[in-house]
Every structure is written in C-alpha cells, then in structure tokens.
Amino acid sequence: MNRQILAPELDGPDVGRGGAQASPGPVAARVRRPFRVDPWSLIWIGATLILVFLVVAPMLRLLISSFQSTETGAFTLENYVTAYASQRRLIGFGNSLLYGAAVVLVSIGLAVPLAWAVARTDMPGKGVVRATVLGAFITPSYLGAIGWILLAGPNAGWINRAWMALTGSSTGVFDVYSFAGLVLVTALYAFPYIFVFTADALDRVSSEMEEAAHILGMSPLRTIFKVTLPLVLPAILGGSIIVFLDTVALFGTPAVIALPARINIMTLQLWQFFEFPVRAEAAAAYAVPLVLITVAMLGLQRLILGRKGYVSLTGKSGGRQPMPLGRLKWAVLGLCLLVCSLAVFLPYAALAQAAFSRAWGQGFSFANLTLGNFGYLFNEASSRQIILNTFTYSAATACVAVVLALIVAYVVSRRLVLFGGVLATLCMAPLVVPGIVLAIGFYAVYSSPPLALYGTAAILVLGFTTRFLPIAFANCMAGLRALNPEMEEAVRILGGSRLLAVRRVVVPLLKKSLVGTWLLVFIPASRELSTAIFLVAAKTRVIAVMILDLSENGSFELLAALGFFLLGVTILIVLIGYRLVGRDFLLRKS
Amino acid sequence: MKKADWASPLIGAIGMAILAGPCAAAQTAHEQELYEAAKKEGSVTWYSGILDQQICDHIGQVFSAKYPGIQVGAIKTTSQVAFQRLLQDVKAGQVQSDVFTTTDIGHMVFLKSKGELVQYVPEAEAGLVKALQGVDPDGYFHTGWVGLAAIVYNTNKVKAADAPKDWSDLTDAKWKNQITFGSPNYSGMVGVWTVAMEQRYGWDYFVKLNDLGPQIGRSIDDAVTVLNSGERIVGMSSVATALRSAAKGNPLAVAYPASGTLAVISPSAVIKGTSHPNAAKLFMEFQAGPEYSKILVENFEQSLRADVPPSPGGKSLADMKLFAPTAEQIEKELTPNKTKWRDTFGM
Numbered sequence: 001m002n003r004q005i006l007a008p009e010l011d012g013p014d015v016g017r018g019g020a021q022a023s024p025g026p027v028a029a030r031v032r033r034p035f036r037v038d039p040w041s042l043i044w045i046g047a048t049l050i051l052v053f054l055v056v057a058p059m060l061r062l063l064i065s066s067f068q069s070t071e072t073g074a075f076t077l078e079n080y081v082t083a084y085a086s087q088r089r090l091i092g093f094g095n096s097l098l099y100g101a102a103v104v105l106v107s108i109g110l111a112v113p114l115a116w117a118v119a120r121t122d123m124p125g126k127g128v129v130r131a132t133v134l135g136a137f138i139t140p141s142y143l144g145a146i147g148w149i150l151l152a153g154p155n156a157g158w159i160n161r162a163w164m165a166l167t168g169s170s171t172g173v174f175d176v177y178s179f180a181g182l183v184l185v186t187a188l189y190a191f192p193y194i195f196v197f198t199a200d201a202l203d204r205v206s207s208e209m210e211e212a213a214h215i216l217g218m219s220p221l222r223t224i225f226k227v228t229l230p231l232v233l234p235a236i237l238g239g240s241i242i243v244f245l246d247t248v249a250l251f252g253t254p255a256v257i258a259l260p261a262r263i264n265i266m267t268l269q270l271w272q273f274f275e276f277p278v279r280a281e282a283a284a285a286y287a288v289p290l291v292l293i294t295v296a297m298l299g300l301q302r303l304i305l306g307r308k309g310y311v312s313l314t315g316k317s318g319g320r321q322p323m324p325l326g327r328l329k330w331a332v333l334g335l336c337l338l339v340c341s342l343a344v345f346l347p348y349a350a351l352a353q354a355a356f357s358r359a360w361g362q363g364f365s366f367a368n369l370t371l372g373n374f375g376y377l378f379n380e381a382s383s384r385q386i387i388l389n390t391f392t393y394s395a396a397t398a399c400v401a402v403v404l405a406l407i408v409a410y411v412v413s414r415r416l417v418l419f420g421g422v423l424a425t426l427c428m429a430p431l432v433v434p435g436i437v438l439a440i441g442f443y444a445v446y447s448s449p450p451l452a453l454y455g456t457a458a459i460l461v462l463g464f465t466t467r468f469l470p471i472a473f474a475n476c477m478a479g480l481r482a483l484n485p486e487m488e489e490a491v492r493i494l495g496g497s498r499l500l501a502v503r504r505v506v507v508p509l510l511k512k513s514l515v516g517t518w519l520l521v522f523i524p525a526s527r528e529l530s531t532a533i534f535l536v537a538a539k540t541r542v543i544a545v546m547i548l549d550l551s552e553n554g555s556f557e558l559l560a561a562l563g564f565f566l567l568g569v570t571i572l573i574v575l576i577g578y579r580l581v582g583r584d585f586l587l588r589k590s
Numbered sequence: 591m592k593k594a595d596w597a598s599p600l601i602g603a604i605g606m607a608i609l610a611g612p613c614a615a616a617q618t619a620h621e622q623e624l625y626e627a628a629k630k631e632g633s634v635t636w637y638s639g640i641l642d643q644q645i646c647d648h649i650g651q652v653f654s655a656k657y658p659g660i661q662v663g664a665i666k667t668t669s670q671v672a673f674q675r676l677l678q679d680v681k682a683g684q685v686q687s688d689v690f691t692t693t694d695i696g697h698m699v700f701l702k703s704k705g706e707l708v709q710y711v712p713e714a715e716a717g718l719v720k721a722l723q724g725v726d727p728d729g730y731f732h733t734g735w736v737g738l739a740a741i742v743y744n745t746n747k748v749k750a751a752d753a754p755k756d757w758s759d760l761t762d763a764k765w766k767n768q769i770t771f772g773s774p775n776y777s778g779m780v781g782v783w784t785v786a787m788e789q790r791y792g793w794d795y796f797v798k799l800n801d802l803g804p805q806i807g808r809s810i811d812d813a814v815t816v817l818n819s820g821e822r823i824v825g826m827s828s829v830a831t832a833l834r835s836a837a838k839g840n841p842l843a844v845a846y847p848a849s850g851t852l853a854v855i856s857p858s859a860v861i862k863g864t865s866h867p868n869a870a871k872l873f874m875e876f877q878a879g880p881e882y883s884k885i886l887v888e889n890f891e892q893s894l895r896a897d898v899p900p901s902p903g904g905k906s907l908a909d910m911k912l913f914a915p916t917a918e919q920i921e922k923e924l925t926p927n928k929t930k931w932r933d934t935f936g937m
Contacts, residue, residue, distance in 0.1 A: 362746075
C-alpha cells in the first residue's frame with residue numbers, strides 16, 4: 001500500500017511501524033523485578049479472572065450440555081445429530097451465513113460514507129446525523145421491522161401503494177418479505193456498529209498523511225481510498241465482525257420478516273428446539289459451531305490486517321483539518337439524510353400512526369389522535385420503574401464492559417500475556433451464541449448457589465456485560481491498534497507505572513472512542529430481550545420484556561409510543577455524551 | 591386493558607375492601623384449613639406463561655387481599671422460558687416456583703411423567719365450565735387459563751356478511767393472498783389448531799390454505815398486528831387479543847366458527863418439592879374461583895366459570911360450540927404435525 005511507502009518518509013519511522021508488533025511489552029515485563037507487586041498486574045489479573053468467570057462459566061455449561069442426553073444427562077453425540085443431520089437445518093445454517101455476510105456488506109456501504117462525512121469533512125449538521133444514526137440503533141428490532149412492513153408490505157405498504165397509484169402498476173416496487181428486504185431492514189439497524197467504530201477511528205487520524213498525498217498530486221477521492229480508509233481498516237473490520245456475529249444470532253427481525261417470507265434462517269430453527277418437545281441440549285449443540293465461526297472471523301481479521309501498521313496516533317501527532325467540500329457538502333448531507341430517512345424518519349413516520357392513535361387500525365383522523373399512549377408510559381408507576389430499571393442496568397453494564405474490555409484489550413494488544421489469542425476469542429464469543437441459548441447458561445450459573453443472584457439487578461448487569469463485552473472489546477482493540485505504544489513507553493521511561501500510562505495517556509487519547517464504545521454497549525443492552533427474559537424477576541423488569549408483553553397483547557399503540565420515547569432519549573444521551581467529551585484535541589488547529 | 595391498568599391500584603383497593611369481608615366469611619372448611627397452613631408459609635411463587643406481568647401482579651394483589659399474610663411473587667415470561675427455568679431449578683435442587691401455569695400442555699405431561707407435580711384437585715374446580723374440568727384425569731394439572739382461537743377479520747375491508755363463517759370457509763379461493771396465521775413451530779396454540787383442523791378436515795386443509803399464499807407469522811397474536819396494518823384481511827387469531835384491540839376502536843371483529851371455536855387449555859399445577867405446598871394449593875383454589883375469572887374478564891380474557899359473565903363484546907363459553915383436543919391427542923399429533931407443517935409450508 002502506498003501509505004506504507006509514504007508514511008515513513010514524511011512522518012518519521014514511528015508511523016510505519018506496526019503498533020502491536022513493535023510493542024516492547026514483554027521486554028518491559030522481563031526487566032521488571034520478579035517480586036514487586038505492580039498494582040497494574042493486580043488489575044489485569046483481576047480483570048482476566050472476572051472475564052473467565054463471566055464468559056467461561058456459562059459457555060462451558062453450554063458446551064457440556066451439548067454433549068448431554070436430554071433424558072439421562074449421560075454423555076452423547078445425539079444432540080449434534082438432532083441439530084445438524086437434516087438438510088433443512090444445514091440450509092438454514094448456510095442461509096444464516098449468507099444473511100450475515102450480506103448484512104455486513106450493506107452495513108459497510110451505509111456506515112463508512114456517513115462516518116467519513118461526520119468525522120472528516122466540513123459537512124453541516126454532523127451532530128444531528130450522528131445522534132440520529134445512534135437513535136436508529138436503539139429501535140427494537142421488532143418495531144423497526146414492523147415499521148418497514150408498514151412502509152413496504154406488498155399489499156398495504158405506503159411505498160408500494162404510492163408506487164401503484166403513481167404508475168398504475170398492479171404490483172408494488174419493493175416487497176419487504178424477501179431476502180433483500182430482510183437484509184436491508186437488518187442492516188439499517190446494525191450499521192451503527194460500523195459507523196461508530198469507523199467514525200472513532202477517523203477522528204484519530206491526523207491530516208498529515210492526507211496532506212502529503214495531496215502534495216504528491218493524489219486526487220481527493222484517491223486519497224480517501226488509498227490513504228484514509230486503509231488506515232481505519234481495523235475499525236471497519238472490527239465493526240463488521242460485530243455486525244456479522246450479531247446478525248447470525250439475531251431472532252427479532254427474521255421472526256417478523258424471514259418467517260412470512262419463508263426464508264429458512266438458523267435462529268428461526270433454533271427457537272423451535274424450545275417448543276415442545278423441548279430439546280435445549282440440541283439447541284446448545286446447534287450453537288456450538290458458532291463459536292468456531294467467531295474463531296474463524298478473528299483469524300480472518302488477523303489475515304487481512306496482517307503485519308501492516310495502523311498506528312495513526314503518535315507522540316508528535318499533528319492536527320486534523322476537516323476536508324472542505326465546498327458546494328458538495330449539501331450533496332453529502334443529502335446522502336446522510338437519505339440513510340437517516342431509511343433508518344429513522346420513514347419507519348417512524350409509519351409508526352407515528354400507531355403511537356399517536358387510540359386505535360391504529362383506523363388510520364389517520366383527528367378524532368383518533370391522542371397523546372394517551374405516551375401518558376400511559378409516564379403515569380403508570382410500573383412502566384416508569386421499568387424504564388428506570390432499563391437505563392440504570394444498561395448504564396451500569398456499559399461502564400463495567402468498557403472498563404473490563406479496555407483492560408483486557410490493553411493486555412492483549414500490548415502482548416502482556418502469552419495466551420492473548422485465547423483471551424480475545426473468549427471476549428468475542430458471547431455475541432455469536434444466540435441469546436436464548438446463552439441465557440440458559442447464565443441462569444444456571446448465576447441463579448444457583450453459591451451466587452444465588454436471581455431476583456437482583458446484579459444478575460442482569462452481569463448477563464448483559466457478558467453478552468455485550470465483545471462490542472466493547474472489539475472497539476477498544478481497534479482504538480489501541482491506532483495508538484503508538486511510544487507514548488506509554490515515555491511514561492514508563494520517566495518512571496511512571498503502567499497504570500499511570502493507561503490512566504493518563506491511553507484513556508485521555510481514546511476518550512471519544514470510549515464514549516462511542518459506552519454507547520455501543522448501552523444501546524443494545526437496553527433493547528436486549530433473550531438474556532433479560534431469563535433473568536428478570538417481578539421487580540427487575542426491563543423495557544424489552546415489556547415490549548414482548550405488549551406485542552403479545554396486541555397493544556401496538558403503546559409499543560410504538562415506547563419506540564418514540566426510546567428514540568428521543570437516545571438522541572438526547574448521544575448529544576449530551578459527545579458534548580461532555582468536548583471537541584477532540586486533534587481539532588485544535590481548526 | 592389500558593383502563594384496567596390505570597385503574598388497577600383502585601381496583602386493588604376496592605377488591606381489598608369487598609373481598610376481605612364477605613368472601614372471607616364464605617370460605618369453605620377445606621379452604622380455611624389450607625389458609626391456616628398457608629399462613630405459616632407466608633408466600634407463594636407463581637411462574638406464569640399466561641397473561642402479562644401487570645395482570646399477574648394484580649391477580650397476586652387480589653389473592654393477598656383475600657388471604658392476608660400470603661404474598662404472591664408472580665413471574666411472567668413466555669411458557670418456554672418459564673419451563674426452562676423450572677427445569678434448571680429442579681436440576682439444581684432449588685424449586686423456586688410453587689405454581690406453574692403454561693400454555694403448552696406438553697410441559698405438564700412431561701413434568702407429570704417425571705414425577706415433578708403434586709396430585710391435587712381443587713375443590714373449586716367443580717364451579718368451572720364443564721369443558722374445562724378434569725383436564726388431567728389423574729388430577730395432577732388443571733385449567734389455569736383458556737385461550738380461544740377463532741376467525742378474525744378487518745372490518746374496514748371485509749363486511750360481516752362476507753366474513754368466513756367456519757374454518758372451512760378460509761380455504762375459499764376469494765381469500766387468495768389475504769389470509770394470515772401463526773406457526774405451530776413457534777406457538778403452542780397454533781399447534782393445537784393444527785391438531786384440531788387435521789382431526790376435522792384432514793391435512794389437506796393446510797395444503798389448500800398454502801395454495802392461497804397465506805402470510806405466516808410466529809405467535810398466534812401476530813395476526814392481530816397484520817390485520818390492523820391492512821396487509822392481510824382475514825386470519826386465525828386469539829380471541830382475547832382481538833377483542834382487546836377491537837375495544838380500543840381497531841377495525842377488528844371475531845367470527846366464532848359454526849362448527850366450533852378452538853379452546854386451548856393452559857394448565858396450572860403445584861410443583862413437587864416446594865416449600866409452600868399449602869399456599870400453592872390455595873392459589874390453585876383461587877385460580878378456579880370467581881375472583882380470578884373476574885380479573886380475566888376485566889382484561890378481555892375468557893371467564894372460566896359459568897357464574898362470571900363475559901367481557902362486553904365477548905361471548906360466554908356456555909353460549910358457543912367448543913372444540914378442544916385432549917392432552918393425549920395433542921401429545922400424539924403435535925410433533926408429527928410440526929414436521930408435516932414444514933413439508934407443506936416450507937418453514
């Protein structure tokens with residue numbers, strides 16, 4: 001890549017060197033006197049132990065039960081036969097992989113241009129775009145999918161009816177009940193992962209290399225593709241892996257779209273194992289190979305990233321100049337708003353019909369308008385409690401996950417331990433195992449003695465932390481890859497501890513990225529159903545469980561109102577969050 | 591539903607005033623005996639796969655008002671989750687739930703065969719509608735709730751005169767691309783529907799339905815959402831969900847099939863090894879009693895007793911023809927039906 005040839009000449013030797021490869025971590029560890037107890041060691045050893053407890057215990061149970069007979073508990077391979085020895089199951093498995101890959105591709109197409117526009121250009125309205133994208137993210141998949149059915153249902157969808165009225169055609173233009181529909185709707189609510197990863201990474205890249213490319217006569221477009229984007233490849237890949245794993249394990253959207261479209265998806269089959277006659281062990285067996293897929297994904301990532309360097313933040317970091325787009329900025333803003341429309345404005349316009357109606361099936365009329373659905377959410381003590389629970393637990397989860405992930409990612413990326421690869425796999429595995437399967441493991445481990453946490457808020461926070469640790473971990477890894485260890489080394493050379501280096505150098509440099517990570521855990525935690533439904537008690541209920549009740553009741557009006565409320569709160573949290581971290585330091589020149 | 595939720599503290603207070611007085615006096619000797627023993631236990635935990643959390647909580651409050659000193663911990667999840675939790679609890683030797691109610695009768699058949707249930711016939715069961723009595727001839731589990739499945743249609747698009755009158759009318763070619771229903775692979779109630787329809791019309795019924803390009807959802811309640819959206823106009827759905835939605839003003843109506851509305855019985859049972867056996871039995875009595883059915887009716891659910899009238903717009907079980915496959919039939923037919931379903935509909 002050109003960047004590698006360019007970079008050393010212009011930025012000094014530090015830039016071209018691979019961050020992880022050049023890490024002097026093990027050397028530093030070797031020189032250290034053996035018996036001095038470094039507080040940092042205690043911290044990372046502690047974090048590793050917590051990780052083992054959080055992840056290994058439930059996963060191990062999952063693995064063991066996959067080899068146990070439902071009837072007797074004796075060792076058997078029959079679960080694997082039940083799970084895989086059918087053409088339909090294998091097709092479902094294959095379809096899921098295809099589905100995951102397609103969603104990743106569409107998500108990259110949506111996320112990367114938006115991230116670039118928000119992070120590197122002088123496009124107006126960046127805050128709104130960022131907040132709307134993250135707002136889309138909180139939309140419960142059930143609601144987002146129904147919003148799209150209202151828009152693109154083949155018989156009554158708004159878009160299709162408008163198309164038929166305009167063209168006189170007897171069929172609509174886009175049928176949501178199709179593979180394309182499934183992929184689009186899923187991608188619209190998954191692309192924020194890649195968006196946040198990429199935007200954070202782009203925020204860290206200084207303009208120097210782009211300027212250099214410009215001086216050497218490269219066109220702006222070529223610069224983007226040859227210099228800017230390759231530098232943030234680890235972030236795009238990290239986000240893509242999360243999207244892939246998340247999609248493969250997703251149940252909500254496929255249940256609403258793939259099932260009527262008769263597209264055979266693995267998770268749809270997995271849930272059937274929980275209908276009578278229940279074969280939870282076969283479900284575990286069906287899920288086990290997914291962990292191998294995680295391993296394969298991480299291997300693929302290593303292969304693609306190879307031995308190249310992705311350090312963009314160095315000790316003598318330059319400033320960052322937003323790229324002036326001139327009049328083009330309105331076109332770019334238009335593109336961003338188009339994506340926001342697909343993900344938020346259009347489906348929510350369709351959902352508004354329900355949220356502001358007494359009876360949504362009646363359609364729009366002034367007599368049918370009401371704010372009562374919102375009133376219900378705030379006036380009813382139990383729903384207030386549920387909303388409060390959800391945000392408290394999700395915030396606690398996000399804090400625990402970010403701290404834990406940062407520590408473990410630091411240990412892995414700076415090669416402080418020998419078994420870093422294993423640690424990384426452990427951190428990534430929980431996401432791909434479908435929630436309902438993992439939840440049984442959580443329930444078994446956390447609710448029985450000695451922990452006996454059932455009924456407490458702690459059990460939910462623990463479960464959510466385990467489930468969403470992969471997101472935090474992947475983002476922290478991407479952040480640390482971009483950070484040249486030389487700055488931490490400087491602290492060490494000057495006599496500071498590693499803890500000091502992390503606290504005073506790593507955290508401040510990555511603060512914006514950490515806020516992004518926090519949000520990427522907070523949002524999915526607040527909409528997580530499958531783990532929650534196993535772990536909630538009467539007093540610790542969360543919004544996702546309430547949504548299930550409402551959907552089973554047919555109370556779609558309340559459900560839609562709740563969706564609007566979540567969207568509004570998330571947008572607010574995002575705007576405040578980024579305001580609090582302030583402008584990032586790279587922008588001081590501008 | 592909404593009104594009932596708003597009013598629930600009020601209803602609770604009124605209930606406390608009314609029930610604590612006369613009903614306490616009307617206690618039978620058996621009930622009194624159970625109550626005295628249950629008072630020492632102090633609480634009962636109910637794993638519920640039926641209703642929603644708020645209604646379950648409300649049931650608990652009314653129970654505690656009738657039997658002061660006994661708290662109800664109601665935990666509502668899906669039947670599948672409640673069953674999984676129960677199995678995990680039993681495996682760990684920590685029975686948490688004293689009473690378990692599930693929409694899937696297969697759960698009870700399984701638990702009974704494993705010896706995990708307590709044999710107990712509530713005295714109050716004699717007051718239930720005949721069709722709901724004696725679900726298990728051996729008396730291990732009993733009707734805790736009944737879900738009705740009928741034909742539901744969108745009144746904006748289908749006139750009452752044109753609506754299907756019976757299950758067989760759904761296979762009429764005029765409903766091509768207009769029908770919706772759930773899947774037996776995700777919904778126990780839809781599963782029982784397949785058993786009932788196959789008994790009556792043979793599996794060919796579903797082959798004919800498939801030729802009409804039905805939209806297949808997951809849960810039995812999905813039909814209500816699809817019908818309201820106008821995407822499809824007739825379907826098979828749970829009566830309670832449709833009535834609740836219609837009561838808000840949504841354009842839905844229920845057509846009770848002439849040859850029989852499908853009744854799907856959700857059983858309740860006392861779990862063996864509980865530390866609150868008397869409170870659990872008392873709760874079983876309560877579920878068969880009138881106060882419980884009154885709460886169901888307030889929420890557009892079906893009354894289990896002839897002496898508790900149906901909700902406005904609803905119909906009494908006594909006034910309709912019912913069709914209810916037995917636990918044995920369901921047990922025998924359901925699993926092969928799921929396979930046949932996959933072969934017919936491809937999912």
